[in-house]
Amino acid sequence: MEYSEKVMDHFMNPRNVGVIEDADGVGRTGNPTCGDLMEMSIKIDENVITDIKFRTFGCGAAIATSSMATELIKGKTIDEALEISNRAIAEALDGLPPIKMHCSVLAADALRATLTDYYTRQGHLEKAAALTDEEVAEPVDSEEAREPLHWDDFSRMVRALNSAYPDTDPLDLSTTKLFKMILKLPGFDDNPEVANEEQLEKLQMAWHEVRSG
Ligand code: FES
Numbered sequence: 001m002e003y004s005e006k007v008m009d010h011f012m013n014p015r016n017v018g019v020i021e022d023a024d025g026v027g028r029t030g031n032p033t034c035g036d037l038m039e040m041s042i043k044i045d046e047n048v049i050t051d052i053k054f055r056t057f058g059c060g061a062a063i064a065t066s067s068m069a070t071e072l073i074k075g076k077t078i079d080e081a082l083e084i085s086n087r088a089i090a091e092a093l094d095g096l097p098p099i100k101m102h103c104s105v106l107a108a109d110a111l112r113a114t115l116t117d118y119y120t121r122q123g124h125l126e127k128a129a130a131l132t133d134e135e136v137a138e139p140v141d142s143e144e145a146r147e148p149l150h151w152d153d154f155s156r157m158v159r160a161l162n163s164a165y166p167d168t169d170p171l172d173l174s175t176t177k178l179f180k181m182i183l184k185l186p187g188f189d190d191n192p193e194v195a196n197e198e199q200l201e202k203l204q205m206a207w208h209e210v211r212s213g
Pocket residue numbers: 031034035036058059060061062102103106
């Protein structure tokens with residue numbers, strides 16, 4: 001298998017390797033086809049990604065694409081960074097063998113996971129939810145779920161979740177998934193933007209308590 005000089009260079013001397021200790025967002029992702037892993041951490045200042053580091057436990061192509069991705073992402077705004085596709089990363093490396101193209105998806109996925117964490121920490125749960133394509137089950141029709149619900153209706157919200165999603169174990173949910181499930185409750189009638197992570201964690205724990213009796 002032929003690798004370009006750039007791929008070899010980024011594999012032998014990967015840029016931006018490590019962990020940012022006081023990161024504004026951290027994300028991890030795995031490649032389902034091979035089990036390789038990538039972790040990314042970022043600093044953001046006024047919507048610009050000012051610093052980025054990664055650690056990849058994976059093949060040479062994964063390391064090279066992760067390294068190139070961090071170079072392309074650094075200095076970009078969040079929206080610009082999200083437009084960088086895995087193909088663009090591979091092209092910047094003068095191409096990858098087709099059988100290794102799947103490795104380039106790792107960095108793009110890790111960036112989305114990292115920005116999801118950033119938005120969640122900032123309390124921008126709608127933006128975080130928009131970045132995750134986690135499937136959310138349709139709520140089961142129930143009286144509790146149909147009643148008008150606001151963020152303040154804590155106990156009623158817990159009862160509504162419990163009756164609308166009887167097959168869900170709340171401990172398996174990410175904050176963003178729980179947020180999406182609440183928005184799907186037919187009675188939900190509040191501003192999604194005012195939700196925050198702490199509130200969702202409390203709801204999750206209370207739901208767990210109700211469920212475990
Ligand atoms: S073989 Fe797993 S990322 Fe390349």
